[in-house]
Amino acid sequence: MKVISVNISKAKGTKKEPVEFAEVIENFGIKGDSHAGNWHRQISLLAVESIEKARGWGLDVSSGDFAENITTEGINLPALPLWTKIKIGDVVLEVTQIGKTCHDKCEIFKKVGKCIMPTEGI
Template identity: 55%
Template sequence: MAKVTAINISEKKGVIKTPIPEGVFIEDFGLKDDAHGGKWHRQVSLLAQESIDKMIALGVENLDAGKFAENLTTEGLELHTLPVGTKLQINDVLMEVTQIGKECHTGCAIKQQVGKCIMPTEGIFTKVLKGGVIRPGDEIVVTKVVR
């Protein structure tokens, strides 16, 4: 079963996010009170714990949820293999994958603190089609895969 392991938030872009007990996701905005929210295609960022584990295996220490500035840390789903257009359902929240990976900006706080950032290759971005609340442990259902 694919599931959410953490919801993470920050007031500024480009910094490590802090885990919160639940997230309110707003249609066509993203995570309430998060710096990345807004009317654009990268409203919510997701990163799999399996990707974080790759960094831990390389010897990077003290990695936990939010260190790569992801809004949702997940488990049990190889996120970066999902094509753009794939829809994910978590409780009432419906998201559509809009981008796989991203270009790391200069002076990225994550890269400076962690040494390497995996968001450029393994993180994904979504827009919120329908809002609701997400908590750690909630199941992720892939409702539509576009090939």
């Protein structure tokens, strides 16, 4: 597995922007990210292969557009069993959910009638 991008946003419901460095706080998430907190899904991941699939639908999308914190390459994320541990550098993440609810039908869903996060994000 390769990390393509690490992304954060200051406000929920906005595109996450790539950052050069991120501080991960245990049992909280990425410092400065709007989705960090004391809950079961502190950091979300999406494979670049899934983003490429969305490009095949005619969308101009890139890392962070699906509000994922970490964009990966070379790992089938939705095939991972719950509670799988993923080591990225010094950080160990645990899969607590497959799929990420598309709240209020995101802009991508509104454009093409479907979204990849509910089935391919973790």
